[in-house]
Amino acid sequence: MRLTEKNWVAIKNNDKSFDNQFWYGVKTTKIFCRPSCPSRLPKKENVEIFASSEAAQAAGFRPCKRCRPLNRPVSNQVWIEEINHVLVEHYPENITLAELAYRVHGSESYLRHVYRELTGLTPQQKLAKIRLEKAKSYLQETDESVGVIAGRVGIPNSAYFIKCFAETYGQTPYQYRLQHA
Ligand SMILES: [Zn+2]
Structure with missing residues (x-):
């Protein structure tokens, strides 16, 4: 369904009177909500409107933990999947705990x-x-430098990246590359 101005105003105002009339999904997180959801307002261009919660699910969206668009609690297991989805899709970005909480509505x-x-x-x-x-x-x-790779995976401070890598794998990125070339 097309996002109308009426839908958008309802979402902006967390308008309860629109609950069960439409549902909205956020494309960047693949989570869907009721119009009344108190979660922070998504960007308008990322919003998709659905006529039913089934349609939202069929399109690959998962229910929000906060507004429970399926009229039942979202299990923690499902929520973990939502969180992992955001992490896997957006790891190059600067994802703080606050940002993550915003995206997964908790x-x-x-x-x-x-x-x-x-x-x-x-x-x-x-x-x-x-x-x-x-x-x-x-x-x-790839042949990209360690500094470039560090930036690509979301750790722009390459000294810190090298330190984390070495602590985790017991060898530096350079050693790893040599060994696996
Ligand atoms: Zn919600």
Whole structure:
């Protein structure tokens, strides 16, 4: 469905009277909400409108933990999948815990608590893992400098990148590249 001005105003005002009339998805996070959702307002160009919650799900969107667009609680397991989806899709960006909480529609402290309880990692540790794994494949598959790769995986400070890499894998990015060339 097309995003009309009426829809947009309803979303902006968290207007409860539009609940069950339409649902909206946020393309960058693939999460969908009721119009009344109290989550921070997404960018207008990222909003997609659905006539039913089924249509939103069919389009690959997952329910928001906060406004529960399926009329039932979102399990922590599903929420973890949403969080991981954001991390995997957006790891090159500067994703702070606050930014992540905003994108997956939860509070920072609750997010960190649930994530660690279910995965044994903090979201930041998971993000670092994704970034370093990606760096490994860049080191193996490209000729790009370590500094460029560091920036590409979202750790623009290359000295810090080298330190994290060495701490995690027991060798520097240079050694890793030599070994896997
Ligand atoms: Zn929501």
